[in-house]
Amino acid sequence: MAALMQAVQIDEYGGPEVLQLRQLPIPAPGEGEVIVRVMAAGVGPWDAWIRAGKSVLPQPLPLTPGSDIAGIVVKAGPGVNGFTEGDEIFGVTNRRFTDGYAQFAKARVDMIAAKPSSMTFEQAASMPVIAVTAWQMLHEFAGIKAGQRVLVVGGAGNVGGYAVRLAALAGAEVAATASDAQADHVRDLGATEIIERGMNQLDAYAASFDAVIDTVGGVALEQSYALVQPGGVVVSAVQKPDSARLPQRVRSDFLLVSVGTRILEKLARLADDGQLETRLGDVLSLADARLAHQMLEGMQHKPGKILLVP
Structure with a gap:
């Protein structure tokens, strides 16, 4: 029996109410991918566009929203060089900007970088996009x-x-x-x-x-x-x-953003040099994903990046 994790999923496009907390199988890495134990996931307007069916990219259902992540590599797939088990990373999951609201997520190695050593996982997850x-x-x-x-x-x-x-x-x-x-x-x-x-x-x-x-x-x-x-x-x-x-x-x-390792590494260096800081907003649990999306759509919240912590 496959090991399970908690993740947020949608079966249909719509408002925050379509977000469901579920038990799903922990994914396996493909070519050029790693599995990350997600320590924090960022919540952004693009997540709401995907949830509402307004993404410019094809988004087959069901899907797990979320792309900004910071966490720890637990497994590397075929063809992965430069990342091994135990590495602390930050970045985004994939080119469709999905699969981040979960305890474990697949991430493309060309869209992640080593987490800034000066930052917490929450701070790092707030930066990428x-x-x-x-x-x-x-x-x-x-x-x-x-x-x-x-x-x-x-x-x-x-x-x-x-x-x-x-x-x-x-x-x-x-x-x-x-x-x-x-x-x-x-x-x-x-x-x-x-x-x-x-x-x-x-x-x-x-x-x-x-x-x-x-x-x-x-x-x-x-x-x-x-x-x-x-x-x-x-x-x-x-x-x-x-x-x-x-x-x-x-x-x-x-501009349509294209997140890659090279720019993430530049940002990490600026952060570690004390030249770049983050601004964290509300930090919520995965179970509060609906609340996070209500904040995106106008509910009062702290200034700064909204985060989910699995």
Whole structure:
């Protein structure tokens, strides 16, 4: 009889009520995979999109949501080099961003890295998707250089906070939108200018930024178009910018994150050097997965990344 584990599963798409805590067989690793004893799993908006049937990727049912994990390798599959039993890792599970809300999870070895030694499992599980998203927006699309001016729309959010910090570490001059209540936190991350979250007084910022890093979308993204200078960049983690409304000679795109070992290792080094910190929100049990998804959809919760601890 196969060994069992607790995991969260859905049989149909829908609201948080479709999440079910179940006993499922512990998976076996395939080629290039390891089995991880999950010590903490992150909860993100993409988990809710998958649960609701809004994923851009095919997601056959039944499925276990969740992709951000940190834990301990318990078994390595064929063709695995560099990870052995007992290694502490963090990263994501697979390219479909599923299978993380469980006591044990399969993970592709090209999507994980050694856990930062300075971080707890909970801190490490809070980083992968959101920190890699911010890194790729800044470095792989915008090509941020020291001395450039960067606007982060949504500087107090999970992705936005990392974008502020990573842009500041790159030597950029960082402005960010934030509420009065979050302004000091965003300044601590490295922003030198705070723009009121409603973006109501923007005349002074017209065509003054080399890059706009958007984590909000909607009206805020549209208002930012006039703030980027010719030759600049607008990149959003939420929706595709309207190129027809952008100034001439402005590049734009909607970024789909691609989590890989190389960037995770860079982030781990920054964390271990004390240059990158996490912001943990509510930490819940697997049995509280529905509550975690209710928080994603508007229920009041602590600022920061929501986590599930098996």
